[in-house]
Amino acid sequence: MSEPIIRLVNVSKDYDGTEALKNVNLYIRKNEFLTLLGPSGCGKTTTLRIIAGFEQPDTGEVYFEGKNITNVPPYKRKVNTVFQRYALFPHMNVAENIAFGLKIKKMDKKTIDKKVAEMLELVNLRGFEKRYVDSLSGGQQQRVAIARALVNEPEVLLLDEPLGALDLKLRKGMQIELKKIQKYLGITFVYVTHDQEEALTMSDTIVVMKDGTIQQIGTPEMIYNEPKNAFVADFIGESNIVPGRMIRDKLVYFAGREFQCVDSGFDDNEEVDVVVRPEDIKLVSEDQGMLQGQVESVTFKGVHYEMMVRSAGYEWMIHSTLMEPVGARVGISILPNDIHIMKKVGAK
Amino acid sequence: MKRTWYSYPYLVWMVIFIVIPFLLLLFYTFTVNTDKGLMFTLDHIKRLWDPIYLMVLLRSIVLAIICTIICLIIGYPVGLILASREYRSKKVLALLFVIPMWINFLLRTYAWMTLLEKDGLVYTILKFFRVPNPQLLYTDQAVVLGMVYNFLPFMVLPIYSVLTKLDKNIIEAAEDLGANYITILKRVIVPLSLPGVISGITMVFMPAVTTFIISRLLGGGHYILVGNLIEQQFMVVGDWHFGSAISFVLMVVILVSMGIMRKYDNEYEGGAIW
Numbered sequence: 001m002s003e004p005i006i007r008l009v010n011v012s013k014d015y016d017g018t019e020a021l022k023n024v025n026l027y028i029r030k031n032e033f034l035t036l037l038g039p040s041g042c043g044k045t046t047t048l049r050i051i052a053g054f055e056q057p058d059t060g061e062v063y064f065e066g067k068n069i070t071n072v073p074p075y076k077r078k079v080n081t082v083f084q085r086y087a088l089f090p091h092m093n094v095a096e097n098i099a100f101g102l103k104i105k106k107m108d109k110k111t112i113d114k115k116v117a118e119m120l121e122l123v124n125l126r127g128f129e130k131r132y133v134d135s136l137s138g139g140q141q142q143r144v145a146i147a148r149a150l151v152n153e154p155e156v157l158l159l160d161e162p163l164g165a166l167d168l169k170l171r172k173g174m175q176i177e178l179k180k181i182q183k184y185l186g187i188t189f190v191y192v193t194h195d196q197e198e199a200l201t202m203s204d205t206i207v208v209m210k211d212g213t214i215q216q217i218g219t220p221e222m223i224y225n226e227p228k229n230a231f232v233a234d235f236i237g238e239s240n241i242v243p244g245r246m247i248r249d250k251l252v253y254f255a256g257r258e259f260q261c262v263d264s265g266f267d268d269n270e271e272v273d274v275v276v277r278p279e280d281i282k283l284v285s286e287d288q289g290m291l292q293g294q295v296e297s298v299t300f301k302g303v304h305y306e307m308m309v310r311s312a313g314y315e316w317m318i319h320s321t322l323m324e325p326v327g328a329r330v331g332i333s334i335l336p337n338d339i340h341i342m343k344k345v346g347a348k
Numbered sequence: 349m350k351r352t353w354y355s356y357p358y359l360v361w362m363v364i365f366i367v368i369p370f371l372l373l374l375f376y377t378f379t380v381n382t383d384k385g386l387m388f389t390l391d392h393i394k395r396l397w398d399p400i401y402l403m404v405l406l407r408s409i410v411l412a413i414i415c416t417i418i419c420l421i422i423g424y425p426v427g428l429i430l431a432s433r434e435y436r437s438k439k440v441l442a443l444l445f446v447i448p449m450w451i452n453f454l455l456r457t458y459a460w461m462t463l464l465e466k467d468g469l470v471y472t473i474l475k476f477f478r479v480p481n482p483q484l485l486y487t488d489q490a491v492v493l494g495m496v497y498n499f500l501p502f503m504v505l506p507i508y509s510v511l512t513k514l515d516k517n518i519i520e521a522a523e524d525l526g527a528n529y530i531t532i533l534k535r536v537i538v539p540l541s542l543p544g545v546i547s548g549i550t551m552v553f554m555p556a557v558t559t560f561i562i563s564r565l566l567g568g569g570h571y572i573l574v575g576n577l578i579e580q581q582f583m584v585v586g587d588w589h590f591g592s593a594i595s596f597v598l599m600v601v602i603l604v605s606m607g608i609m610r611k612y613d614n615e616y617e618g619g620a621i622w
Contacts, residue, residue: 054520074523081524087517091539100535101525152525 005030005156005188006051011060013046020046021057022212028190033182035191035199038209039235044192048158051190052081079156080149084164086141088133094144095129101152119147122181139170156188163198175201196236200224208232229342230273237277240316244274244341252341255291255312259334263341273342278306278319280338289331295324376592392593401577408574409601411488412557415495419503419552420545427507427544442508445501453498457565460494461485464566486568494562502551510544511537546609554602574598
């Protein structure tokens, strides 16, 4: 395991009485693609701004390569930021925008021109040097913003929902491109998004946040397959979450009957949340099902159908490539492996 | 352009108060009453080509430029401070700059007369510090002071309003790219606030170059700026033709200087980008 490049220790931040961050501890390894994921107001952007230096934490410290940089101003930090709304300089052309940081470092003109050309090549904007930023599309502006940050060869690149304003197709393309750039340059990316799919696609590590606290840290697979609590399960992908009770290890009661599961380590009769992914529920004939129910709605989603089935007093979301018509009586079957048991989080 | 009925009142207004007066001005400027009736002439404009009148025009322009420069030097930092994050929520300070504008500007100028006159407050203070025989009222300095005092808000407000609309992410981006505050000011804030500066300069220079009340009150009865000259021709001498001619020349001077400024403004932003 490589040395962490950034470490946040007990960081808290308060905005006019609302706690944006509560005692956050986080380390970021060199060269990894780390994503801060969560709904709006979860503190992910605040975390990024504290790393960039735009905000000072109320308590706690920020370390960069082992040095405390909590009170170092942004212009002295070895990180660069790509802003959500690009924040390009409207009075400069593309080349001048990208050269801004290099000119401040007083590099000679020849080196600057060479580096700017390299960056434009990297972000596929060759020939755009003299264009003014207002004449560019959103996607092109975003590329300029990325080039403007990367040209300074930062140790860490911070990206604040950089693809938020782009349309779906463009966004997908940029996701792949960003990942490629990150691999190619071999630098650390800290990426903020509320889009779980984006996070799963690009990240080495995902940090799921909610209400200023970290819910779970892990690889995309870990986060998706082993969500730590009902919030993470619900936020990462779609989930059926129902209340249940552990009878004993590997046996859980929910939806009016007992199910075999693979989880253990809970107290007997402990109240828990039971999470089942929609694609993990099998539709079978009524008499073969563990639960019986009736199809209430069917939506075609392209690859699969999304069906809502009412059974045992709950609505179950089921993804399947086979379609059952509305009103059909069906059976539901869930394998022990697909039942995820989670500790109840404070009632809310 | 599509004109609908609700634009007619404004059109009527503009015709009555802008177009007709302007035509009258042109009419008086280029005509003369002779025995044979009205005749076209350039004599009124030629008459202005007298060193006495040219000096008045020149002095008016120089004083207006000085006033504009002082307003800019004071006004820009004020706009910057008012628009800064610390003060943005505190509208009180911005209000303090606006409140004097609620009082008639004649009254404000009279107030300066009392402050500056012999045995007035400022006079007494200077005397106390043993400044020998301070002459305050009826000087160029007093006139410039009066102009700066009266026109400063017209410089501060456009600059302030442009600066408050500045995207704070752009400033953060500059900071992020390694610029300290001085560099950000030089490379980002000032260039982006130029439209406000231009409009501030326009709004100060124009009333400053045409003022006649401030020069009359603070400059004294014999103090003549071009505004006073025009006023005299209409109100005292009764020579509407010459009065119109001076107004016409002044208008041309203002239009030309605005044109030069607009051109400079456009060049700075690299063509018609906005």
